[in-house]
Amino acid sequence: MDLLNTLVDKGLRRELPTRDEALAVLATSDDDLLDVVAAAGKVRRHWFGRRVKLNYLVNLKSGLCPEDCSYCSQRLGSQAGILKYTWLKPDQASEAAAAGVAGGAKRVCLVASGRGPTDRDVDRVSETIRTIKEKNEGVEVCACLGLLSDGQAERLREAGADAYNHNLNTSEATYGEITTTHTYADRVDTVNKAHAAGLSACSGLIAGMGETDEDLVDVVFSLRELDPDSVPVNFLIPFEGTPLGKEWNLTPQRCLRILAMTRFVCPDVEVRIAGGREVHLRTLQPLALHLANSIFLGDYLTSEGQAGKADLEMIADAGFEVEGTDQVTLPEHRASGGCGSGGGCGSDGGGACGSVPDVNEPRTDLVAVRRRGAGTDLAPNA
Numbered sequence: 001m002d003l004l005n006t007l008v009d010k011g012l013r014r015e016l017p018t019r020d021e022a023l024a025v026l027a028t029s030d031d032d033l034l035d036v037v038a039a040a041g042k043v044r045r046h047w048f049g050r051r052v053k054l055n056y057l058v059n060l061k062s063g064l065c066p067e068d069c070s071y072c073s074q075r076l077g078s079q080a081g082i083l084k085y086t087w088l089k090p091d092q093a094s095e096a097a098a099a100g101v102a103g104g105a106k107r108v109c110l111v112a113s114g115r116g117p118t119d120r121d122v123d124r125v126s127e128t129i130r131t132i133k134e135k136n137e138g139v140e141v142c143a144c145l146g147l148l149s150d151g152q153a154e155r156l157r158e159a160g161a162d163a164y165n166h167n168l169n170t171s172e173a174t175y176g177e178i179t180t181t182h183t184y185a186d187r188v189d190t191v192n193k194a195h196a197a198g199l200s201a202c203s204g205l206i207a208g209m210g211e212t213d214e215d216l217v218d219v220v221f222s223l224r225e226l227d228p229d230s231v232p233v234n235f236l237i238p239f240e241g242t243p244l245g246k247e248w249n250l251t252p253q254r255c256l257r258i259l260a261m262t263r264f265v266c267p268d269v270e271v272r273i274a275g276g277r278e279v280h281l282r283t284l285q286p287l288a289l290h291l292a293n294s295i296f297l298g299d300y301l302t303s304e305g306q307a308g309k310a311d312l313e314m315i316a317d318a319g320f321e322v323e324g325t326d327q328v329t330l331p332e333h334r335a336s337g338g339c340g341s342g343g344g345c346g347s348d349g350g351g352a353c354g355s356v357p358d359v360n361e362p363r364t365d366l367v368a369v370r371r372r373g374a375g376t377d378l379a380p381n382a
């Protein structure tokens with residue numbers, strides 16, 4: 001296909017595709033899907049080989065948020081039965097982080113619900129970062145604390161943070177339909193603050209919120225312009241009790257096209273499959289490793305992922321390797337600038353033995369609220 005040859009050539013040269021080319025990737029047929037994956041896979045391997053970077057989420061503060069992001073189980077008024085707790089102490093966070101590192105994670109992502117941190121919160125997180133870094137040599141730490149005020153990014157950097165995450169989530173045109181308590185411009189401002197402080201910027205999107213192909217292309221093009229080092233691609237987990245709880249509109253094939261489009265537009269950037277991997281890619285997860293070079297190990301902020309061991313097995317079975325702390329994630333030109341069981345017959349899936357699930361049916365059975373790890377007395381999944 002001419003389109004794919006063109007996109008591979010451009011990806012290897014880090015040349016921006018046209019909007020029409022990006023839209024055409026999203027419009028490809030299922031018959032062409034493996035060709036799309038193979039083409040984007042060439043770009044992925046050129047810049048990242050067969051390495052998969054593992055990241056581990058630690059939810060420092062869960063729920064109780066005053067903001068109204070429609071997709072979020074921690075939002076104001078959320079009826080989702082998630083864990084709710086206030087700030088983990090540095091030692092508690094460090095213990096959770098250590099479990100992820102022992103499971104193979106190279107980066108720990110410290111996340112807290114809320115509009116943004118107070119200066120006292122920054123002190124608290126700074127102490128947590130120092131504790132984690134002392135106890136886990138070589139680990140990368142990314143903070144994700146919401147909108148930053150002047151000077152906060154610098155203070156996090158001084159405490160040893162390597163990166164800061166703040167997602168754009170969706171296009172500028174539709175942002176107001178998703179959230180009313182802050183703006184798209186606020187989000188862009190925080191990503192720029194992180195950049196300016198010398199932190200590696202991490203910013204991504206959420207697909208599956210009812211957006212159009214044009215919206216997806218808009219947000220990915222905006223991300224390319226912002227130039228983050230990593231782009232997490234989330235697939236909406238439609239939590240019961242949130243405004244988007246009925247938005248089941250992704251298929252595994254669509255997820256692959258979205259990841260491929262992201263790879264073509266951001267060829268040399270760490271593209272991470274983030275929340276919703278198991279729920280929406282399901283048995284096609286291994287194919288997505290040909291597109292993304294990074295995943296989260298184990299559980300998400302408020303929902304459970306597949307067993308950490310299953311993540312590692314999937315990577316090995318698909319012919320990829322977990323990236324070690326002695327390997328540099330980003331290509332040289334970027335790195336120099338910064339830094340099972342339980343299923344089967346009789347399980348709660350509800351289907352009869354041997355029945356084939358309808359790919360277009362909402363898979364609410366795959367959404368499990370996190371009840372283990374950070375904020376609980378139970379062992380984490382890593």
Ligand code: SF4
Binds near residue numbers: 068076113
């Ligand atoms: S995404 Fe962040 S700011 Fe928005 S409701 Fe959830 S925790 Fe609050």
